[in-house]
Amino acid sequence: MIGNDRLAVRKTYKLYVGGAFPRSESGRTYEVTDAKGHFLANAAWASRKDARDAVVAARGAFAKWSGATAYNRGQVLYRVAEVMEGRHAQFCEEVAAGEGLSASKARAAVDAAIDRWVWYAGWTDKLAAVLGGANPVAGPYFDFSTPEPTGVVAVLAPQQSSLLGLVSVLAPVLATGNTAVVVTSKERPLPAVTLAEVLATSDVPGGVVNLLTGDAAELGTWLAEHADVDAVDLTGAPAHRAMEFEREAAGTIKRVLRAPTAEPDWTADPGLARMTPFLETKTVWHPIGL
Amino acid sequence: MSVFEYAPAPESRSIVDIAPSYGLFVDGEFVDGTGEPFDSINPATEEVLTKVASGSAADVDRAVRAARRAFERTWGPMRPADRGKYLFRIARLLQERAREFAVLESLDNGKPIRESRDVDVPLAAAHFFYYAGWADKLEHVGLGTQPRPLGVAGQVIPWNFPLMMLAWKVAPALAAGNTVVLKPAETTPLTALLFAEVCRQADLPAGVVNIVTGAGDTGRAVVEHADVDKVAFTGSTDVGRQIARAVAGTRKKLTLELGGKAANIVFDDAPIDQAVEGIVQGIFFNQGHVCCAGSRLLVQESIHDEVIAALQRRIGTLRVGDPLDKNTDIGAINSAEQLARIRELSDIGEAEGAQRWQPAGDLPGRGFWFPPTVFTEVSPAHRIARDEVFGPVLSVLTFRTPDEAVAKANNSTYGLSAGIWSEKGSRILKIADQLRAGVVWANTFNKFDPTSPFGGYKQSGYGREGGRHGLAAYLKGADQ
Numbered sequence: 001m002i003g004n005d006r007l008a009v010r011k012t013y014k015l016y017v018g019g020a021f022p023r024s025e026s027g028r029t030y031e032v033t034d035a036k037g038h039f040l041a042n043a044a045w046a047s048r049k050d051a052r053d054a055v056v057a058a059r060g061a062f063a064k065w066s067g068a069t070a071y072n073r074g075q076v077l078y079r080v081a082e083v084m085e086g087r088h089a090q091f092c093e094e095v096a097a098g099e100g101l102s103a104s105k106a107r108a109a110v111d112a113a114i115d116r117w118v119w120y121a122g123w124t125d126k127l128a129a130v131l132g133g134a135n136p137v138a139g140p141y142f143d144f145s146t147p148e149p150t151g152v153v154a155v156l157a158p159q160q161s162s163l164l165g166l167v168s169v170l171a172p173v174l175a176t177g178n179t180a181v182v183v184t185s186k187e188r189p190l191p192a193v194t195l196a197e198v199l200a201t202s203d204v205p206g207g208v209v210n211l212l213t214g215d216a217a218e219l220g221t222w223l224a225e226h227a228d229v230d231a232v233d234l235t236g237a238p239a240h241r242a243m244e245f246e247r248e249a250a251g252t253i254k255r256v257l258r259a260p261t262a263e264p265d266w267t268a269d270p271g272l273a274r275m276t277p278f279l280e281t282k283t284v285w286h287p288i289g290l
Numbered sequence: 291m292s293v294f295e296y297a298p299a300p301e302s303r304s305i306v307d308i309a310p311s312y313g314l315f316v317d318g319e320f321v322d323g324t325g326e327p328f329d330s331i332n333p334a335t336e337e338v339l340t341k342v343a344s345g346s347a348a349d350v351d352r353a354v355r356a357a358r359r360a361f362e363r364t365w366g367p368m369r370p371a372d373r374g375k376y377l378f379r380i381a382r383l384l385q386e387r388a389r390e391f392a393v394l395e396s397l398d399n400g401k402p403i404r405e406s407r408d409v410d411v412p413l414a415a416a417h418f419f420y421y422a423g424w425a426d427k428l429e430h431v432g433l434g435t436q437p438r439p440l441g442v443a444g445q446v447i448p449w450n451f452p453l454m455m456l457a458w459k460v461a462p463a464l465a466a467g468n469t470v471v472l473k474p475a476e477t478t479p480l481t482a483l484l485f486a487e488v489c490r491q492a493d494l495p496a497g498v499v500n501i502v503t504g505a506g507d508t509g510r511a512v513v514e515h516a517d518v519d520k521v522a523f524t525g526s527t528d529v530g531r532q533i534a535r536a537v538a539g540t541r542k543k544l545t546l547e548l549g550g551k552a553a554n555i556v557f558d559d560a561p562i563d564q565a566v567e568g569i570v571q572g573i574f575f576n577q578g579h580v581c582c583a584g585s586r587l588l589v590q591e592s593i594h595d596e597v598i599a600a601l602q603r604r605i606g607t608l609r610v611g612d613p614l615d616k617n618t619d620i621g622a623i624n625s626a627e628q629l630a631r632i633r634e635l636s637d638i639g640e641a642e643g644a645q646r647w648q649p650a651g652d653l654p655g656r657g658f659w660f661p662p663t664v665f666t667e668v669s670p671a672h673r674i675a676r677d678e679v680f681g682p683v684l685s686v687l688t689f690r691t692p693d694e695a696v697a698k699a700n701n702s703t704y705g706l707s708a709g710i711w712s713e714k715g716s717r718i719l720k721i722a723d724q725l726r727a728g729v730v731w732a733n734t735f736n737k738f739d740p741t742s743p744f745g746g747y748k749q750s751g752y753g754r755e756g757g758r759h760g761l762a763a764y765l766k767g768a769d770q
Contacts, residue, residue: 130432131432135739135741135742135743135757136741137737137739137741137742138416138739138741139737139739141734141737143739143741143742145742145743145757145759150747230748242539243538243539244538246534246538246539247534247535247538247539249534249538250531250532250534250535250538251531252703252749253527253530253531253534253546253548253748253749253750253751253752255752256538271434271767271768272432273767280728280747281728281743281745281754281759282722282727282728282729282730282747283728283729283730283742283743283744284722284729284730284731284732285729285730285731285732285734285737285742286718286732286733286734287733287734
């Protein structure tokens with residue numbers, strides 16, 4: 001990464017909110033180390049206010065993103081894969097350091113993460129046909145159902161798999177037309193910040209994805225009870241807080257994707273299971289007649 | 291107003307035979323409950339119809355154990371085609387005994403016989419017929435080649451469409467291979483108990499369907515029982531919140547059909563007479579005891595006076611009275627408690643500055659009654675524009691532009707249903723796309739069908755009933 005006689009320019013890792021890269025309004029940071037405990041960077045430690053700002057940004061971006069054509073959303077997500085590919089080496093380095101993986105295993109994780117964007121990009125304009133359709137009602141009506149995004153989804157990203165896991169929970173939220181507020185892995189946040197830089201240069205409108213580095217145990221509470229959040233994905237919630245977050249989410253009847261008992265194998269075929277929880281079904285009736 | 295008076299045309303109640311008391315239906319038998327029995331009354335006369343057992347936590351536990359046994363020993367291992375055949379049998383029995391169910395429903399609930407006869411009971415039978423056909427085709431639901439049932443479903447249903455809600459819950463659960471413990475509403479348990487008899491006539495194996503009557507505590511025991519795998523609830527958003535909290539931290543799958551405050555949007559190009567029929571159908575169907583009722587009329591400002599005049603003329607012809615009279619349009623309010631809530635919210639509407647209009651005419655002296663009511667000059671901040679009244683009370687607001695109509699329609703914590711009245715197809719599709727509601731009726735209202743998914747956005751709940759979607763709520767795929 002560095003030449004022999006050149007002092008490297010280090011990156012400042014910040015939050016990604018509303019298309020911009022602010023520091024935490026709280027001024028807080030925390031130390032991020034590699035798997036062996038060596039210092040890597042100081043990451044922004046997002047606060048309650050940052051989480052609330054992120055929800056405002058996600059809500060503001062929802063109309064445009066959910067209203068874009070499925071074809072357009074697919075192209076934008078594919079573009080994310082394209083831009084990621086160009087930063088392949090950087091992701092490999094960050095994943096290897098943060099997760100303590102060998103170079104080949106880190107490469108496999110980055111490859112899979114890029115391919116996952118491609119997979120979800122291809123879903124955007126097929127969901128309506130697979131999950132919706134015409135309903136043959138017993139009367140003179142045309143009746144059809146279509147899947148629609150539920151709105152703003154708060155995602156507690158997995159704590160272990162810092163890139164493949166993150167993409168695996170974020171991409172389905174976007175492919176279905178939702179906007180996202182993501183709390184990254186606390187101890188391994190660096191690939192998420194680099195992903196934010198990719199998103200910022202990939203035609204993803206500002207506010208569609210908001211990435212907060214920090215503590216899911218802390219931020220999860222504010223997001224689970226926030227009245228303008230429509231759904232929460234508790235995948236990365238600490239086991240001892242997940243039930244409490246689910247109870248808080250009940251206050252506004254949020255859709256909840258529960259935390260798995262153990263972090264799943266992110267290389268497995270995702271299926272539809274991470275998209276359907278964030279989709280509503282709208283059914284429209286109209287009379288048929290002359 | 292009418293030239294000729296209507297002669298009464300009452301449906302005979304002799305077709306129903308109500309026993310002096312009813313037990314719980316557990317493991318294929320009627321058994322005594324260990325809770326304090328309660329009366330079920332006819333809300334149109336306040337006459338006590340019968341005494342009904344109340345299920346305690348111990349009774350619920352017996353029912354869940356019976357359901358678990360049936361799931362493991364009979365219903366689960368059964369050939370899917372045979373499960374389907376039982377459901378077809380039930381559909382046919384409901385059709386054969388349709389008149390009996392309709393009269394009993396109107397007696398216990400207070401709804402007009404015209405509706406119980408033409409809507410509730412036929413739709414209940416249709417639901418069983420529809421899901422019966424799915425039982426041996428589950429690999430085509432979209433959850434992979436081997437979707438599995440969840441196990442024991444605990445189901446709690448409301449009093450507004452007692453038999454129909456039972457069908458919406460029981461039919462998909464059974465078709466997917468689950469067994470059920472169902473708690474009907476405490477004011478309307480009778481058609482569920484008659485349904486238990488239908489299960490016996492169909493020779494449905496013991497324990498597949500268990501019906502535990504009672505009030506809120508009984509429902510809580512069903513929801514909180516540790517051996518229930520799936521909870522399905524239709525009712526108020528407040529209770530929905532409690533249930534979502536109660537199942538938090540468990541592996542129970544949950545679907546909720548909660549309250550609503552539907553906007554019914556009338557554009558200036560709408561055919562006024564048809565729209566007025568739709569407005570009336572939208573809010574006065576089933577006394578407005580409908581979660582998807584069109585309770586917020588959004589009318590374009592330029593046609594406001596014309597629509598209101600036509601609406602008042604039409605409401606003046608509605609007949610309020612004996613639910614068993616085939617001429618009746620609006621029956622009794624289901625309970626004294628609900629009547630008190632409707633009165634309270636209506637009084638608040640007036641106190642907040644809206645104008646109340648009710649047609650002339652007397653209401654019956656006994657029973658629970660509330661006349662069809664229209665509030666004009668309602669502002670979006672008024673409680674009658676925000677709170678679910680669950681009664682025959684319409685709030686009228688106005689708009690000038692389509693954008694304003696959408697903004698006002700979506701300005702609600704609810705998102706169950708909505709209506710659009712316009713002759714312009716492109717406008718209908720655009721507005722339907724922008725409304726945050728699970729069911730959008732365009733140039734019609736309050737239509738239901740077993741093939742058509744129903745359920746809400748936002749705080750109107752989650753999950754869908756009806757169609758393939760309704761079945762998925764009772765199955766898990768390989769990736770779940």
